[in-house]
Amino acid sequence: MPLWHVYHPPGAYDPGHKQRLSADVTGFYTRVGLPKFYVIVLFHEVAADSFHVGGEPHGQAVRVVVEHIARHTQDPRHRRHTRETLAALLAPHTTERGLYCELHIDETPQDLWMIDGLTPPPPDSETERAWARDNRPTPY
Amino acid sequence: MPLWHVYHPPGAYDPGHKQRLSADVTGFYTRVGLPKFYVIVLFHEVAADSFHVGGEPHGQAVRVVVEHIARHTQDPRHRRHTRETLAALLAPHTTERGLYCELHIDETPQDLWMIDGLTPPPPDSETERAWARDNRPTPY
Amino acid sequence: MPLWHVYHPPGAYDPGHKQRLSADVTGFYTRVGLPKFYVIVLFHEVAADSFHVGGEPHGQAVRVVVEHIARHTQDPRHRRHTRETLAALLAPHTTERGLYCELHIDETPQDLWMIDGLTPPPPDSETERAWARDNRPTPY
Numbered sequence: 358m359p360l361w362h363v364y365h366p367p368g369a370y371d372p373g374h375k376q377r378l379s380a381d382v383t384g385f386y387t388r389v390g391l392p393k394f395y396v397i398v399l400f401h402e403v404a405a406d407s408f409h410v411g412g413e414p415h416g417q418a419v420r421v422v423v424e425h426i427a428r429h430t431q432d433p434r435h436r437r438h439t440r441e442t443l444a445a446l447l448a449p450h451t452t453e454r455g456l457y458c459e460l461h462i463d464e465t466p467q468d469l470w471m472i473d474g475l476t477p478p479p480p481d482s483e484t485e486r487a488w489a490r491d492n493r494p495t496p497y
Numbered sequence: 498m499p500l501w502h503v504y505h506p507p508g509a510y511d512p513g514h515k516q517r518l519s520a521d522v523t524g525f526y527t528r529v530g531l532p533k534f535y536v537i538v539l540f541h542e543v544a545a546d547s548f549h550v551g552g553e554p555h556g557q558a559v560r561v562v563v564e565h566i567a568r569h570t571q572d573p574r575h576r577r578h579t580r581e582t583l584a585a586l587l588a589p590h591t592t593e594r595g596l597y598c599e600l601h602i603d604e605t606p607q608d609l610w611m612i613d614g615l616t617p618p619p620p621d622s623e624t625e626r627a628w629a630r631d632n633r634p635t636p637y
Numbered sequence: 638m639p640l641w642h643v644y645h646p647p648g649a650y651d652p653g654h655k656q657r658l659s660a661d662v663t664g665f666y667t668r669v670g671l672p673k674f675y676v677i678v679l680f681h682e683v684a685a686d687s688f689h690v691g692g693e694p695h696g697q698a699v700r701v702v703v704e705h706i707a708r709h710t711q712d713p714r715h716r717r718h719t720r721e722t723l724a725a726l727l728a729p730h731t732t733e734r735g736l737y738c739e740l741h742i743d744e745t746p747q748d749l750w751m752i753d754g755l756t757p758p759p760p761d762s763e764t765e766r767a768w769a770r771d772n773r774p775t776p777y
Contacts, residue, residue, distance in 0.1 A: 396690070471721070474724050
């Protein structure tokens with residue numbers, strides 16, 4: 358967690374661009390203390406004739422699907438901050454380059470999640486901080 | 498929202514067929530007032546040896562994953578109507594062509610969703626109707 | 638249900654290996670009585686430069702996304718058993734072969750689910766047992 362799926366037109370992102378985008382995404386989560394390796398971003402090329410918006414092929418659209426597991430909040434201001442910050446983070450990679458962009462986030466259960474055979478530690482725990490420091494999961 | 502993923506055998510759908518399927522899907526949502534451009538359908542070819550049903554490769558199966566964001570309902574009759582209508586809509590594109598078909602819908606939070614940098618308007622609001630009329634998101 | 642997505646490096650799994658992995662997955666669910674054909678496993682190759690972990694391309698990671706529909710439980714011990722058993726099931730296919738592995742499970746609504754035009758029968762019902770016995774959905 359988080360898991361990001363970025364569905365994008367062929368050729369929209371070269372390897373360097375993908376890395377800048379995923380670095381921006383990763384920074385959002387590490388700033389609130391999550392281990393860097395928690396952030397997985399998968400890029401999926403989808404050709405226009407397989408990418409339909411409103412019933413028509415679309416060659417300039419990016420659809421981002423995010424799954425949040427490690428952190429959930431019920432606070433409406435926090436939720437607004439999350440969606441607006443992530444949309445702003447994506448803007449230079451999408452709308453500012455002429456790519457239409459839609460994003461949504463799902464929240465999935467923390468207790469149905471495993472990393473390398475280990476149950477991830479509780480949010481803000483000492484073990485989570487150690488995982489963040491080492492940037493890898495270690496038995497605890 | 499809605500986002501449709503259609504996982505299908507290579508060659509099952511040519512571009513024209515994809516367009517008919519996504520037009521049928523789009524019509525379902527626009528009939529209840531959603532803006533046309535809200536409906537995104539992504540087609541993903543999956544070869545038989547990467548598409549297993551019951552532990553065996555399957556070359557004639559379609560798996561549809563739907564994410565609903567803009568509209569949720571708790572009314573059991575409405576939910577039954579939704580699932581049955583969508584299955585019926587898919588039948589000419591799947592079972593009636595000899596393709597096995599499974600479909601499920603997830604419902605994700607309305608307040609963790611952004612379109613082109615904007616928070617989508619509330620359901621059935623004047624702004625949503627304007628977006629539907631213009632078939633594009635405009636600042637409000 | 639369940640639906641498994643396995644995102645993996647190109648070449649990590651040949652057809653025989655995919656079949657062993659999906660047979661192991663399928664066995665987990667059939668042991669608790671689910672029809673074999675309920676289990677769908679989709680394998681998706683993702684090249685290193687489209688598979689980022691912690692902001693960097695990663696050529697040796699497997700990310701598994703599971704969607705559970707037919708069975709949900711609130712019992713913490715049962716949930717722990719599920720996540721640990723599935724992680725252990727994946728170990729010979731991932732960590733024991735030097736592949737980093739993250740897994741999470743989402744739970745989606747039972748009443749927004751259709752198989753071949755039919756509403757799947759209730760958990761542990763006579764019809765579900767008949768579907769398991771016949772390994773196919775039959776009208777009821």
